[in-house]
Structure formats: structure tokens, C-alpha cells
Amino acid sequence: MKTVKFSADFQFLDEIREFVGQFAGENGFSEKEVYSIQLAADEAASNIIEHAYAEVKNGELEISCGMEGDILTIVLRDHGKSFNPDSVRPPNLKAGLSERQIGGLGIYLMRKLMDDVKYESTANGDNLLTLTKRRG
């Protein structure tokens, strides 16, 4: 797995997308798939930066990319507040403009863009978010 540590700051989203996009592109994903993977990683990282490190200044986000056969795995590890995406209600896409909920969109997109999204809180206080996608 290729691993890079990023400061938990929105200004590094460009670099985060660059890192995962480069890896996915090098491993045979199409342009459309690369965009989806970048978007999913962005949404995941943005949530971690905003929620896990809400009151923290120098948080760190470690992102790993790996390929096993046709399957890409991206792991986002943080040491911040536990934030389980399963706890967020998906948006109601049938709701009209005024009822359409604003929150939860990022997580919803992440789940639609990737094949699988798994969250776990480890024994030593790390949060691991694992995104997987099979090459199309």
C-alpha cells in the first residue's frame, strides 16, 4: 500500500485528490472512475476534517491506497473524534426543494461512488474508513 500523511486541513484536498487519482489512474481505472474515486475520497476526507477534527488544530489524516487484483482499497485513518457515517441518515432524494436536507449528501455520494464503505474504531483510538472499488 502507498501511504501519505496529510494535515487535516481543507487546503490539502487538492493534494489528496491528486494522490488517489494518480494511483487509480496508474492502476487501470477509467477517467470517469478516477473522477468518482477522487470525489469519494474528497467527501470522506472533508467529513473527517470537519467532524473528527472539529476542535483540533493540528490533526493528521493518513491515506493509504492499495490494489489487490481488480480491487482498489483506500483507507483513511485519523486520530480524531469518532464519526461513524452509518449514523447519518441518507438524504431523501424525492423531497422537494424546501424539504431537501442539506446534510448527509457527502456520505451518500461516497456510498454511491464506491462499491463498499466500512468504518471502524480501533482499540488504540484510531478511526479507519475503508473505501473499495472494483475496476470496471
Next chain:
Amino acid sequence: MEVFKKEFKHCDVLTVKGRVDSATAPQFSQALDAVTESGRYKIVIDMSGLEYMSSAGFRALLATQRICKRYNRGEVVLAIVPERIHEALELAGFTELFKMYNDPLTAVGSF
């Protein structure tokens, strides 16, 4: 990310270039708010130069659409939506909330 505004008789065209994500979305929101706060609610977003947009950008569009459509005083429409962004808007269920045009002049003419 840059946003340029051009005022027409019946509407404003905001041209957004570059990438809208959690880092740049506040700037994008600010540009949208500047229009509505000046009492103008008919807005065309020219996306021809938009390379990327995450849900942070979608939220800004949604918030502005709500303001503009209130009291039927206007709306936000999108022009030249790049394919990748259109796909994401569709996934997010946003394509039914915004009219889309293939060129900004037709969008302007619709107001």
C-alpha cells in the same frame, strides 16, 4: 477557483472556473450571496470552466436555489454543465432541482 459576475437586464451570470470543494466553497457561497443580497434572484451559473465540484458546492447551489425560488421571485439555472459534474449532480438527486442549458445565452434568454 474564480467566480466572475456579469449583470444582464433580467439576470446575473456567474462564471465559475476551477474547482469547488470544501476549501473553495465558502468563496463560491460568498459570490452567490452577494447576488441575492443585492436583491437579484435570477442567476445563471456558467459551468464551462468548472473542473470539479464536491457536495460542498452542491450545498451552496441548493441554499441559493431556495432563496431565489422563494415568493417565485427567481431561480438558479445551470449552463454548460461538464459531463462528470452532471453525473454527480444526478447521483445527488440535484438534476431535478435545476434547469440546465447548453449555452449561457439561451439560459439568459429564458428569464
